[in-house]
Amino acid sequence: MGRFDTFYAQLPVWAQHSTVTAYGAYWHWLRFGRGYTTYLDEYLRRDSFSANEWQAWQHVRLRNVLQNAATHVPYYRETWSKDTKAAVLAGRLEALPLLDKEPLRAAPDAFLREDMAPKRRLTFHTSGSTGTPIATIWTAGELRQSLALREARSARWAGVSFHLPRATFSGRMVEPDPDSRGPYYRYNAAEHQVYLSAFHLRPDTARSYVDALRKHRVQWLTGYSFSYYLLARFILEQRLDVPPLKAVITTSEKVRPEMRRVMQDAYKCGVFEEYSTVENSLFASECSSGRLHVSPDVGVVEILRPDGTPCAPFEIGEVVATSLMREYQSLVRYRVGDLAQWDPDPCPCGRPMPVLREVIGRMEDAVVGPDGRQMVRFHGLFVQQPNVREAQVVQETLTRIRIKVVPSNGFGSADAEDIVKRAQQRLGPQVEVVVEPVTVIQRTSAGKFRAVVSLVSRVG
Numbered sequence: 001m002g003r004f005d006t007f008y009a010q011l012p013v014w015a016q017h018s019t020v021t022a023y024g025a026y027w028h029w030l031r032f033g034r035g036y037t038t039y040l041d042e043y044l045r046r047d048s049f050s051a052n053e054w055q056a057w058q059h060v061r062l063r064n065v066l067q068n069a070a071t072h073v074p075y076y077r078e079t080w081s082k083d084t085k086a087a088v089l090a091g092r093l094e095a096l097p098l099l100d101k102e103p104l105r106a107a108p109d110a111f112l113r114e115d116m117a118p119k120r121r122l123t124f125h126t127s128g129s130t131g132t133p134i135a136t137i138w139t140a141g142e143l144r145q146s147l148a149l150r151e152a153r154s155a156r157w158a159g160v161s162f163h164l165p166r167a168t169f170s171g172r173m174v175e176p177d178p179d180s181r182g183p184y185y186r187y188n189a190a191e192h193q194v195y196l197s198a199f200h201l202r203p204d205t206a207r208s209y210v211d212a213l214r215k216h217r218v219q220w221l222t223g224y225s226f227s228y229y230l231l232a233r234f235i236l237e238q239r240l241d242v243p244p245l246k247a248v249i250t251t252s253e254k255v256r257p258e259m260r261r262v263m264q265d266a267y268k269c270g271v272f273e274e275y276s277t278v279e280n281s282l283f284a285s286e287c288s289s290g291r292l293h294v295s296p297d298v299g300v301v302e303i304l305r306p307d308g309t310p311c312a313p314f315e316i317g318e319v320v321a322t323s324l325m326r327e328y329q330s331l332v333r334y335r336v337g338d339l340a341q342w343d344p345d346p347c348p349c350g351r352p353m354p355v356l357r358e359v360i361g362r363m364e365d366a367v368v369g370p371d372g373r374q375m376v377r378f379h380g381l382f383v384q385q386p387n388v389r390e391a392q393v394v395q396e397t398l399t400r401i402r403i404k405v406v407p408s409n410g411f412g413s414a415d416a417e418d419i420v421k422r423a424q425q426r427l428g429p430q431v432e433v434v435v436e437p438v439t440v441i442q443r444t445s446a447g448k449f450r451a452v453v454s455l456v457s458r459v460g
């Protein structure tokens with residue numbers, strides 16, 4: 001625990017609310033400070049760009065970003081060959097090498113533009129569910145842009161705004177006492193925001209979460225999808241009365257179709273998925289037609305085959321992004337670590353922004369079959385399994401899978417056998433499958449739920 005966390009944990013609850021508000025006021029200043037309105041207007045204006053306008057805009061911007069990288073960013077200046085730098089001048093992104101996470105993790109400063117000297121540097125860390133966290137370094141202007149972007153392309157597309165009261169599930173340790181008897185949230189009065197604790201959500205605490213939404217007149221929800229899904233299940237099981245909500249915008253774990261259904265039933269509003277990373281090298285958000293549009297002004301997104309060539313539509317490949325919004329710490333052809341596929345069909349909403357058919361998952365969350373196949377869609381194991389509250393697939397070896405299940409009442413051996421059968425259908429009968437009932441599934445240190453954990457070291 002850092003010094004601030006230790007200090008915060010010792011405060012009485014009322015003082016924690018005040019601390020959260022002071023922190024919120026600082027954020028409010030960062031968010032809506034100088035330049036915000038201009039950034040917001042620009043994101044809103046580009047919302048109605050035609051395909052040609054997007055192409056032209058991106059072309060100019062990309063050239064600029066690449067040339068700055070080659071000239072002013074030590075990592076690229078020193079590692080890119082003569083040929084690579086020639087490709088930069090020709091604007092040939094596809095000729096540049098891919099960037100792994102490791103160099104960025106090892107030396108985040110080597111990716112900073114030497115010709116920029118921002119007055120304020122803000123550092124955020126990736127949650128680091130695997131490996132050490134990565135330090136991402138921002139200017140205040142870039143942060144403001146990212147918040148204007150979220151207002152324009154997440155909140156407004158979902159019919160809400162950051163000016164309306166909201167609740168957030170995130171990795172923040174808002175309630176430091178694991179045995180707390182509540183409240184399980186803290187209120188940031190500066191932003192009318194209820195920070196919910198992702199670590200205390202259980203059947204017996206669900207009601208107090210709903211009460212907090214009502215008390216603070218929350219109009220929309222944002223943050224970890226799995227926490228909102230879990231809360232939605234408790235709401236339906238206990239028939240809790242939910243105050244009227246306008247939208248749920250999820251920002252973390254992928255929303256499976258059954259998660260979406262449960263959330264829509266419980267919250268009685270639309271569920272919108274946002275796809276981004278802490279690095280903010282890319283951004284995609286869901287429009288009212290339910291499609292996930294990539295914002296071309298945030299980053300150039302490529303989906304690649306293992307040999308580096310671009311994937312055809314609907315073909316699953318690795319997501320690689322070149323950041324256009326964040327300039328100070330420059331990421332060129334950055335391997336985001338996700339798998340996704342393009343959907344070329346035009347969207348009924350009329351926006352020509354590219355559509356991701358699906359972000360299939362984190363590559364580190366894939367399960368490897370004995371034949372080397374990587375498989376990422378494991379939610380099928382638990383579809384129509386009403387007695388499974390939560391489940392996690394742990395790959396222990398190439399031929400052994402452990403499935404941890406938090407059962408609800410009524411879970412029996414027939415359910416377990418069914419899960420084993422489904423897992424073997426996907427991985428082959430030679431794979432040993434162990435179903436282990438547990439009372440809780442451990443979250444990551446950032447409070448995230450991981451559906452798949454692989455203990456098998458990956459080759460290549």
Ligand SMILES: [Zn+2]
Pocket residue numbers: 287288289290291293347348349350351
């Ligand atoms: Zn659309």
